[in-house]
Amino acid sequence: MVERGPDVSFANCGLPYHIGGEIEERAKLALQTPETLKAQLAINVRARTEAVAIDRAAKTVRIRNVDTNTEEDLAYDKLILSPGASPLKPPLEGIDLPGIYTLRNLQDMDRIKEAAASAKSVLVIGAGFIGLEMAEQLIHLQKDVTLVELVEQVLPQMDAEMVRSVEQELMDNGVKLRLGDGISGFKSADGGGLTAQLNSGQSVTADMVILSIGVRPENQLAKDAGLELGARGHIRANPHMQTSDPDIYAVGDASETIDPILGGPTAIALGGLANRQGRTAADHIILGDQAKPYPGSIGTSIVRVFDVAAGVTGHSEKRLQQMEVDYEKTIVTDFNHASYFPGATHLTVKLLWEKSTGRILGGQANGIEGVDKRLDVLATAIKGQLTVDELEHLELAYAPPFGAAKDPLNTAGFSANNIRSGRIKPIYSLTEAEGTQLIDTRPAEMAKLKPISGAKNIPFPELRSRIDELDTSKPVTTICALGKMSYFGARILSQHGFEVQAHVGGWKIEKRPQAPDSNQDNTMNDSSQPESSVPAPAESEVIQLDCTGMACPGPILRVKEAAALLTVGQVLEVRASDAGFKNDLPAFCKANGYECLRVEKDKGIVTGRLARGIACPVASSPATASNGATIVVFSGELDKAMAAYVIANGAVAMGGKATLFFTFWGLNVLRKDPAPQIANKSFMDKMFGWMLPRGANKLPLSKMHMGGLGTWMMKDRMAGKNLPNLPGLMEDARKAGIRLVACTMSMEAMGIREEELIDGVELGGVAEYLGAASETNANLFI
Numbered sequence: 001m002v003e004r005g006p007d008v009s010f011a012n013c014g015l016p017y018h019i020g021g022e023i024e025e026r027a028k029l030a031l032q033t034p035e036t037l038k039a040q041l042a043i044n045v046r047a048r049t050e051a052v053a054i055d056r057a058a059k060t061v062r063i064r065n066v067d068t069n070t071e072e073d074l075a076y077d078k079l080i081l082s083p084g085a086s087p088l089k090p091p092l093e094g095i096d097l098p099g100i101y102t103l104r105n106l107q108d109m110d111r112i113k114e115a116a117a118s119a120k121s122v123l124v125i126g127a128g129f130i131g132l133e134m135a136e137q138l139i140h141l142q143k144d145v146t147l148v149e150l151v152e153q154v155l156p157q158m159d160a161e162m163v164r165s166v167e168q169e170l171m172d173n174g175v176k177l178r179l180g181d182g183i184s185g186f187k188s189a190d191g192g193g194l195t196a197q198l199n200s201g202q203s204v205t206a207d208m209v210i211l212s213i214g215v216r217p218e219n220q221l222a223k224d225a226g227l228e229l230g231a232r233g234h235i236r237a238n239p240h241m242q243t244s245d246p247d248i249y250a251v252g253d254a255s256e257t258i259d260p261i262l263g264g265p266t267a268i269a270l271g272g273l274a275n276r277q278g279r280t281a282a283d284h285i286i287l288g289d290q291a292k293p294y295p296g297s298i299g300t301s302i303v304r305v306f307d308v309a310a311g312v313t314g315h316s317e318k319r320l321q322q323m324e325v326d327y328e329k330t331i332v333t334d335f336n337h338a339s340y341f342p343g344a345t346h347l348t349v350k351l352l353w354e355k356s357t358g359r360i361l362g363g364q365a366n367g368i369e370g371v372d373k374r375l376d377v378l379a380t381a382i383k384g385q386l387t388v389d390e391l392e393h394l395e396l397a398y399a400p401p402f403g404a405a406k407d408p409l410n411t412a413g414f415s416a417n418n419i420r421s422g423r424i425k426p427i428y429s430l431t432e433a434e435g436t437q438l439i440d441t442r443p444a445e446m447a448k449l450k451p452i453s454g455a456k457n458i459p460f461p462e463l464r465s466r467i468d469e470l471d472t473s474k475p476v477t478t479i480c481a482l483g484k485m486s487y488f489g490a491r492i493l494s495q496h497g498f499e500v501q502a503h504v505g506g507w508k509i510e511k512r513p514q515a516p517d518s519n520q521d522n523t524m525n526d527s528s529q530p531e532s533s534v535p536a537p538a539e540s541e542v543i544q545l546d547c548t549g550m551a552c553p554g555p556i557l558r559v560k561e562a563a564a565l566l567t568v569g570q571v572l573e574v575r576a577s578d579a580g581f582k583n584d585l586p587a588f589c590k591a592n593g594y595e596c597l598r599v600e601k602d603k604g605i606v607t608g609r610l611a612r613g614i615a616c617p618v619a620s621s622p623a624t625a626s627n628g629a630t631i632v633v634f635s636g637e638l639d640k641a642m643a644a645y646v647i648a649n650g651a652v653a654m655g656g657k658a659t660l661f662f663t664f665w666g667l668n669v670l671r672k673d674p675a676p677q678i679a680n681k682s683f684m685d686k687m688f689g690w691m692l693p694r695g696a697n698k699l700p701l702s703k704m705h706m707g708g709l710g711t712w713m714m715k716d717r718m719a720g721k722n723l724p725n726l727p728g729l730m731e732d733a734r735k736a737g738i739r740l741v742a743c744t745m746s747m748e749a750m751g752i753r754e755e756e757l758i759d760g761v762e763l764g765g766v767a768e769y770l771g772a773a774s775e776t777n778a779n780l781f782i
């Protein structure tokens with residue numbers, strides 16, 4: 001066995017965890033050494049020895065000692081290539097500057113660990129599995145972490161709606177997430193560190209950079225030997241892992257095998273596959289055609305990001321679309337174990353199946369606990385060619401601490417069956433609800449707290465009695481929090497003769513992650529935060545309320561009842577396992593005049609305290625309104641938008657709050673450039689979209705625009721004088737937690753969809769503006 005580096009059989013997968021200190025002992029990562037392999041398996045290991053050429057005719061491999069540079073030939077009867085894949089390093093300006101690292105082996109790990117010891121800030125590029133693990137571990141080391149990802153989501157292997165909980169978790173833990181932006185080059189920064197230039201024109205400066213944007217197969221040896229390569233450069237192997245030369249095998253990250261789901265070639269870089277492919281090649285060398293072939297790779301993978309786990313098995317929806325497969329899908333959210341057993345947390349499963357046969361093609365899951373178990377069952381189901389109908393009756397281990405009488409996978413099977421049998425017409429995005437009566441079947445309190453734009457709230461229990469409020473001539477769409485009540489609602493309405501469709505997955509999958517609201521009082525346990533006006537209660541005055549195992553909006557409804565009974569000085573402590581409760585509790589307190597004393601999240605359980613205090617935010621009248629500004633941004637002109645941002649940033653710098661309410665032409669400031677692909681847009685909406693300026697860089701000047709020349713001159717002058725530009729002001733506003741609210745009525749009028757707006761924008765109506773305006777003493781219209 002020849003190995004270019006000093007180590008054999010080290011745990012690549014553990015490298016991030018030693019950097020973060022979770023795996024304390026470095027030695028634990030070296031699973032075998034040349035000495036143990038020799039002693040146990042009689043393998044002669046030549047470490048620090050590189051294979052440089054294969055002579056297939058002579059059946060020899062030329063090897064070179066990397067220390068002495070001496071070369072020799074080794075003879076073989078059979079040869080196994082397992083050279084792996086090396087981290088991608090694109091040829092960008094400054095890519096070789098010191099301070100830019102990649103992570104593949106123990107030496108990379110040592111270098112990163114040493115550099116991180118003195119770094120305050122780290123830029124991680126690429127939000128795949130390794131990038132996310134690194135971001136998590138660097139936060140544990142208390143670094144200031146920015147994570148930049150080229151596509152508009154983390155974990156591009158999964159579908160966007162299935163990774164939003166991961167994005168929220170990253171932001172909640174302090175990772176600065178920049179999605180949909182790539183790196184165009186690096187420069188040394190004045191005063192040390194590096195500045196990475198982003199495609200958007202913005203830049204990030206950090207003490208060090210970790211590049212985790214993917215890997216490429218180490219194929220040079222195979223290529224030079226004339227072995228057949230796949231389309232992406234992997235060494236092509238048959239089911240016995242033999243290459244185009246039957247005496248040479250290829251396994252692991254460098255090899256290409258088959259996709260057992262859709263057929264055709266596939267190459268997936270994962271540790272489990274590499275190990276089992278190694279065994280397959282060895283079996284074939286010893287047993288010949290008696291050996292069992294490799295069954296192909298379906299890419300089952302998982303990652304932990306703080307308290308959240310997410311993973312995938314088989315094909316994602318994106319992939320099925322690329323491959324033009326006729327598929328169907330469902331998304332269900334349920335509890336990981338019996339909801340009445342303490343500690344139950346939400347688990348979301350997405351299922352994809354072949355439309356004609358029901359065969360499972362892919363599955364994804366996210367949650368706090370039990371994600372691995374569901375993915376493993378789905379992976380087994382895919383390998384066993386099960387259909388979604390068979391998921392309904394999978395008999396899975398159940399006792400209250402472990403599962404539920406209906407496991408989330410059974411429920412996913414039920415839901416799939418409801419769709420397959422035509423019992424409901426599913427929709428997966430509110431954009432598909434256009435032209436229908438949108439009915440929100442959530443409880444009224446929840447609809448008030450988190451309104452769904454354009455929806456009429458008829459809580460599910462009231463639906464039968466209020467059915468005559470609906471227009472019988474118009475189709476209906478039902479939506480609820482998680483997709484269950486909207487299903488029930490859709491069934492009732494369809495039995496009453498309505499043409500009806502149900503939103504599968506519910507509001508949970510529509511909701512975009514939001515950066516923690518810096519104005520929101522959810523870190524009051526932190527000693528650096530201002531002290532609460534409510535004196536610390538004696539333990540006897542703390543009333544406990546356990547809402548774990550309740551789905552949204554259950555916890556908020558229980559809080560509403562319990563809080564109404566509080567007397568002055570009493571504190572209500574609530575525990576909930578619904579992840580959204582972390583934001584819901586402060587919002588509830590704010591809307592209802594309670595003081596939110598604390599909100600913490602640990603292992604998926606949110607604990608919050610509230611009191612009927614003397615400093616209730618709702619009690620503030622205009623006379624006591626805080627510093628700050630609420631600004632209606634009506635104009636879509638560059639100079640006016642800049643003025644609005646300058647005032648808002650200033651208001652926050654002076655200790656106040658700021659809300660920018662964008663309406664009509666002002667919405668152009670918030671538009672993404674380039675535009676995302678939006679299906680089903682009417683011709684007029686598209687026309688409007690083409691005619692209006694798209695985003696901060698395209699806005700005209702209000703005076704002297706001169707066909708763009710004046711605007712260009714103004715931007716140039718401002719840059720020359722080091723004055724701020726609009727993208728920079730917008731970034732400052734984002735960091736300062738300034739609320740950006742887009743007027744839903746104007747969006748409707750101008751045919752602008754939520755997906756077309758930059759991240760972090762909330763949707764709201766006039767009530768949102770008036771609510772914000774009542775809390776600030778400067779209210780402006782620009």
Ligand SMILES: Cc1cc2nc3c(=O)[nH]c(=O)nc-3n(C[C@H](O)[C@H](O)[C@H](O)COP(=O)(O)OP(=O)(O)OC[C@H]3O[C@@H](n4cnc5c(N)ncnc54)[C@H](O)[C@@H]3O)c2cc1C
Nearest residue numbers: 003004012013050051083084104252253269270271272274
């Ligand atoms: C940070 C990190 C975290 C990961 N986490 C996970 C995880 O959680 N789960 C998972 O499934 N997978 C994970 N992986 C992927 C997993 O480690 C790989 O899929 C697996 O190691 C592939 O094994 P391999 O033998 O093909 O390649 P490698 O493990 O890369 O081994 C190839 C070896 O060949 C040597 N070599 C290359 N060319 C030559 C040559 N010409 N002569 C001599 N030696 C040569 C290299 O030095 C290297 O040591 C992770 C990888 C990394 C880097």
